[in-house]
Amino acid sequence: MKLPRPSDELSVTTADKRTFLSPISSYILKVASRCNLNCTYCYMYNLGDNSYKQQPVSMSQDVVDAAIAKIAEHASLHGLKTVVLIFHGGEPLLASKDFYREFVSKAKSAFLPNIKPRFVMQTNGTLLSPEWLELFLELGISFGISLDGTPEAHDANRLDHQGRGSYKAVIDALGLVKSDNRYADLFQLNLTVINIESDPLVVYRHLRANGLKGVEFLFPDGTYDHLPPGKTLNGEETPYADWLIPIFDEWFDNPNTDYRIRLFDNIMRLVFGSRFSTSDIGGNKNGYVVIETDGGIEPVDSLKVCGEGFTKLGINVTQNKIDDIYDSPLAQSFIAGADSLCETCKRCPIVDVCGGGYMPHRYREENSFDNPSLYCKDLMKLIAHIQEKVLMNLPVKLRQSLKLATLTELTENNSSVQPQVTVIT
Amino acid sequence: MIEQVTQNFSVKLNEIQEPFECAGQIEHPLLKKVVLNVIDEPNQDLCAHTQFPDS
Numbered sequence: 001m002k003l004p005r006p007s008d009e010l011s012v013t014t015a016d017k018r019t020f021l022s023p024i025s026s027y028i029l030k031v032a033s034r035c036n037l038n039c040t041y042c043y044m045y046n047l048g049d050n051s052y053k054q055q056p057v058s059m060s061q062d063v064v065d066a067a068i069a070k071i072a073e074h075a076s077l078h079g080l081k082t083v084v085l086i087f088h089g090g091e092p093l094l095a096s097k098d099f100y101r102e103f104v105s106k107a108k109s110a111f112l113p114n115i116k117p118r119f120v121m122q123t124n125g126t127l128l129s130p131e132w133l134e135l136f137l138e139l140g141i142s143f144g145i146s147l148d149g150t151p152e153a154h155d156a157n158r159l160d161h162q163g164r165g166s167y168k169a170v171i172d173a174l175g176l177v178k179s180d181n182r183y184a185d186l187f188q189l190n191l192t193v194i195n196i197e198s199d200p201l202v203v204y205r206h207l208r209a210n211g212l213k214g215v216e217f218l219f220p221d222g223t224y225d226h227l228p229p230g231k232t233l234n235g236e237e238t239p240y241a242d243w244l245i246p247i248f249d250e251w252f253d254n255p256n257t258d259y260r261i262r263l264f265d266n267i268m269r270l271v272f273g274s275r276f277s278t279s280d281i282g283g284n285k286n287g288y289v290v291i292e293t294d295g296g297i298e299p300v301d302s303l304k305v306c307g308e309g310f311t312k313l314g315i316n317v318t319q320n321k322i323d324d325i326y327d328s329p330l331a332q333s334f335i336a337g338a339d340s341l342c343e344t345c346k347r348c349p350i351v352d353v354c355g356g357g358y359m360p361h362r363y364r365e366e367n368s369f370d371n372p373s374l375y376c377k378d379l380m381k382l383i384a385h386i387q388e389k390v391l392m393n394l395p396v397k398l399r400q401s402l403k404l405a406t407l408t409e410l411t412e413n414n415s416s417v418q419p420q421v422t423v424i425t
Numbered sequence: 426m427i428e429q430v431t432q433n434f435s436v437k438l439n440e441i442q443e444p445f446e447c448a449g450q451i452e453h454p455l456l457k458k459v460v461l462n463v464i465d466e467p468n469q470d471l472c473a474h475t476q477f478p479d480s
Contacts, residue, residue, distance in 0.1 A: 287472030
C-alpha cells in the first residue's frame with residue numbers, strides 16, 4: 001500500500017481527504033538515548049531492540065540545527081500554525097540545561113512568528129530539581145512525570161540500574177512541583193503503566209492523592225510474539241479491562257472532579273464522535289514522528305517492540321526532508337491510523353471508538369500488523385462498559401434521538417453486527 | 426424496541442441538529458462537560474496526539 005503525500009491533497013475532492021496522510025505536527029525528540037532508570041517494561045531498552053547502543057548518547061547541535069530547519073520547512077510547506085516539540089529519551093533531564101536554552105532559542109528564531117512552537121517534556125522525574133523547574137518556567141516547557149501508583153506498583157518495574165526502586169525520588173519530584181503554583185501550572189499528567197498485579201482502586205486513590213491534574217493509563221507494550229503480563233495468544237482474557245473498570249466507575253460516579261483520566265475522557269468523547277484522541281485509541285491519523293539522537297527520522301518509538309532495528313528507516317534530518325517519511329510503508333501505516341486496520345477490525349461495531357488500539361500491539365511476526373490488537377477483548381469490554389454507563393446517564397429521549405445502542409443491543413438485534421476477534425493459536 | 430440498522434455504537438455530535446440542546450438535557454456534570462467539549466471541537470480533521478502529555 002502506498003499512500004499519497006499530504007501535498008497531493010490539493011488536487012482531490014474533500015470526500016477523498018480521509019485517504020491522505022497527515023502533515024507532521026508533533027515531534028518526539030530523543031535528546032538523550034540513555035536513561036538513569038532501567039524499567040522492566042521499557043520499549044527502548046528491554047523489549048528486544050538494542051539499536052539504542054548504536055545511537056549517540058545525546059543529540060548534537062548539528063542534529064538540533066538540522067532538525068529545527070527541517071521541521072520549519074515541513075510546517076511551512078503544509079501550512080501548519082503550531083508544532084509540538086516533545087523532549088524525550090531515554091531520560092531528557094540527562095541533557096544539560098544549556099542544551100534546552102539553546103534549543104528553544106533556535107526553535108523560536110526559526111518558527112516565529114508564523115509557526116508557534118510548543119515545548120513539552122516527558123521525564124521519569126528522578127532528576128528534577130528546583131533549578132530545572134525554574135528553567136521550564138523560563139523556557140515555557142510543560143511536562144509530565146511517570147508514576148505507576150503505590151510504592152509497590154511503581155517499584156515493581158521502575159528500577160534503576162542497580163535494581164533499586166525510583167518511587168521515593170518521583171514522589172519528592174511531585175512534591176517540588178506542587179510546592180509552587182507556577183510549576184504546577186506547567187505540569188500536565190502523570191503517565192502510569194498499568195500493573196495488573198496491583199489493586200486498581202488503591203493505585204487510583206494514591207495517584208489522586210499524590211499526583212496533580214490527572215493521569216494517562218498506558219497498556220504495557222508488547223506484541224503477539226512478546227506478550228505483556230496477563231495476556232495469552234488465546235486473547236479471551238481481559239485483565240486490563242477488569243483493572244480499569246473499577247477505576248472508571250469510581251471516577252465517573254464522583255462527577256464533580258477536576259481530575260482528568262485521559263483514557264476515559266477520550267473514550268467518552270469518541271462515543272460522541274470526537275475527532276480528538278491519542279494514538280492508542282480512536283484511529284485518528286497520527287501526525288507525529290520521532291527524531292533520534294543521531295538525527296534519524298522514525299515512526300513511533302514503541303514500534304521497537306516489534307524487533308531489532310524495526311523503526312530504522314534510513315532517513316535523517318541531516319540529509320532528508322521530513323516528507324521523506326511518507327515513502328516508508330511502515331510510517332504510512334502508522335500515520336494512516338484506522339485506515340490501515342485489518343478487515344476484522346473494520347467490520348467491528350466499536351471500531352470508531354477503539355480505532356484498533358495502538359499499532360505496535362497489533363504486530364505479529366508471521367503476518368505483520370494484519371491483526372486486531374492483542375488487547376482487543378480488553379478494549380471491547382472497557383469501551384462497552386463506558387459506553388453503556390454513558391447511555392444510562394443520558395435522558396431516555398435524548399438517547400433515542402441520538403440512535404445510540406449498547407453493544408449488547410446491537411449484537412442481539414442485528415446478526416450482521418458481531419464483535420469479532422481473530423483468535424490466534 | 427431497538428431499531429435495527431439505524432442504531433449505532435457511537436454518534437457524530439457535530440453532524441446532528443441542535444447539539445447544545447442535547448448537552449443541556451444532560452445532568453451528569455462530567456458527561457455534560459465531555460459532550461460540550463466535543464461540540465466545541467474545531468471543525469476540521471485532527472491528528473491523534475502522542476501518548477505523552479502534549480495536549
